[in-house]
Amino acid sequence: MKLFYLTALLVGLVTLTTANINGPYLLWGHEKVINLQPRALLEASENQLSELFRDAKAIVIFVRNSSKPLNGQQYPKFQQLIRNNAWSYLPQHSLLADPFNYNANIEVIGLSGPIEESDSEIVGGFTDAVSIYGEGEVLGILTSREEDAHFIAKRAAGESEVEEGASTTASPPGPEEFEDNYIYVANGRKAVLNVNAAPELHINHTKLLLKEHTKEITFDDQRSKGYGRLSVIFKVDDEKVTLRFNFTLKYGTWAMKAVEVRHKEYETVLTVVGREYDIPSAPVKFSYRCSARHLEFTNGNDTLVLKDYQVQPWLDGAERFGDVYDCIGFTTAPIWAGVLVTLFLVGILSIGILALMDIKTPNRFESSRSKQLTFTVQEMFVPMIVGIIKPLLLLALAVQIFLIQSLFICIVLYIYLCCFY
Numbered sequence: 001m002k003l004f005y006l007t008a009l010l011v012g013l014v015t016l017t018t019a020n021i022n023g024p025y026l027l028w029g030h031e032k033v034i035n036l037q038p039r040a041l042l043e044a045s046e047n048q049l050s051e052l053f054r055d056a057k058a059i060v061i062f063v064r065n066s067s068k069p070l071n072g073q074q075y076p077k078f079q080q081l082i083r084n085n086a087w088s089y090l091p092q093h094s095l096l097a098d099p100f101n102y103n104a105n106i107e108v109i110g111l112s113g114p115i116e117e118s119d120s121e122i123v124g125g126f127t128d129a130v131s132i133y134g135e136g137e138v139l140g141i142l143t144s145r146e147e148d149a150h151f152i153a154k155r156a157a158g159e160s161e162v163e164e165g166a167s168t169t170a171s172p173p174g175p176e177e178f179e180d181n182y183i184y185v186a187n188g189r190k191a192v193l194n195v196n197a198a199p200e201l202h203i204n205h206t207k208l209l210l211k212e213h214t215k216e217i218t219f220d221d222q223r224s225k226g227y228g229r230l231s232v233i234f235k236v237d238d239e240k241v242t243l244r245f246n247f248t249l250k251y252g253t254w255a256m257k258a259v260e261v262r263h264k265e266y267e268t269v270l271t272v273v274g275r276e277y278d279i280p281s282a283p284v285k286f287s288y289r290c291s292a293r294h295l296e297f298t299n300g301n302d303t304l305v306l307k308d309y310q311v312q313p314w315l316d317g318a319e320r321f322g323d324v325y326d327c328i329g330f331t332t333a334p335i336w337a338g339v340l341v342t343l344f345l346v347g348i349l350s351i352g353i354l355a356l357m358d359i360k361t362p363n364r365f366e367s368s369r370s371k372q373l374t375f376t377v378q379e380m381f382v383p384m385i386v387g388i389i390k391p392l393l394l395l396a397l398a399v400q401i402f403l404i405q406s407l408f409i410c411i412v413l414y415i416y417l418c419c420f421y
Contacts, residue, residue, distance in 0.1 A: 186219035270297035287312035
């Protein structure tokens with residue numbers, strides 16, 4: 001095993017020295033990766049990256065020959081792998097910390113085959129490392145290699161070495177586009193909205209992809225009146241589209257319930273689709289993030305869609321998002337199962353206690369003179385049944401108390417582990 005990882009390390013070093021590995025980077029697998037996710041206004045620091053590389057028991061680096069954005073339909077296995085693990089996307093072109101300086105167990109895998117083969121190779125390589133080091137202990141990094149295309153792009157942007165009048169049969173490839181991060185920060189860092197895909201606006205039976213926006217982003221802070229508005233102006237085919245996101249503030253909690261849209265001379269107001277808990281909201285100085293589902297605003301005819309978004313109004317000049325509230329519900333399937341089992345046990349305990357309280361001892365004893373010669377069925381069988389059931393009820397009561405105490409101990413231990421680990 002040591003020989004295998006020594007060989008992998010040497011191969012990785014050779015690969016890194018023969019090719020220029022650049023971003024963007026997609027990191028997943030290790031539990032501390034999620035600490036890099038909320039920092040949309042600030043790149044990950046060197047200390048955070050070095051700590052992540054140092055704490056991971058193993059690192060698997062997958063190098064692509066292209067830096068174009070991945071398509072989840074072409075990489076279904078890798079998409080499912082990302083959904084089942086903590087992940088973070090870093091759009092920068094280079095990392096502030098080199099993983100080879102902090103971890104010895106690094107394997108570099110080059111992806112040069114077809115898309116289907118690369119998809120299986122990523123999942124297989126990461127799964128093999130997890131089977132050796134354990135779940136949550138392996139860090140996966142997906143990066144890109146830029147060789148000749150990167151050099152030609154730089155040369156084309158600067159001085160041209162082709163002589164005037166020379167002809168070629170094919171033009172050199174241009175620079176490859178990186179996946180964009182769409183971050184809208186209001187002047188003075190008063191509010192921020194971050195999405196990982198361009199907002200989609202369906203208006204007047206036309207689909208508009210809002211990619212370009214002006215630098216003039218404003219936030220109308222009316223905290224004393226209980227509202228604020230984040231205004232972003234987009235450019236689409238030499239036309240302006242204005243989005244004004246409306247925030248309400250009540251009892252120290254903000255909520256984004258609607259957006260005002262203006263396209264040409266047409267103006268409308270779109271409201272959030274869904275129930276009350278689908279509305280992005282959080283306490284002041286907290287941000288809200290949701291990557292599990294899209295946020296839709298509509299008025300019945302027009303629709304605005306935000307994908308994988310994070311938002312925070314009243315940022316008050318901070319350089320990063322506040323603590324995150326997300327759209328993942330607290331009541332998961334295991335929690336519901338625990339609640340149902342608890343209700344079932346409490347129901348049995350309640351029946352047992354009521355049955356014990358209903359048992360009444362006789363307050364007088366009949367003599368032989370007053371003894372009746374005839375007995376009803378109830379008088380004959382009730383004492384016998386009570387004599388049989390009473391020990392069973394006491395045993396059931398003891399078992400229920402023991403189970404409830406055990407369940408309480410398990411809940412306390414679970415909360416302790418979640419808070420401190």
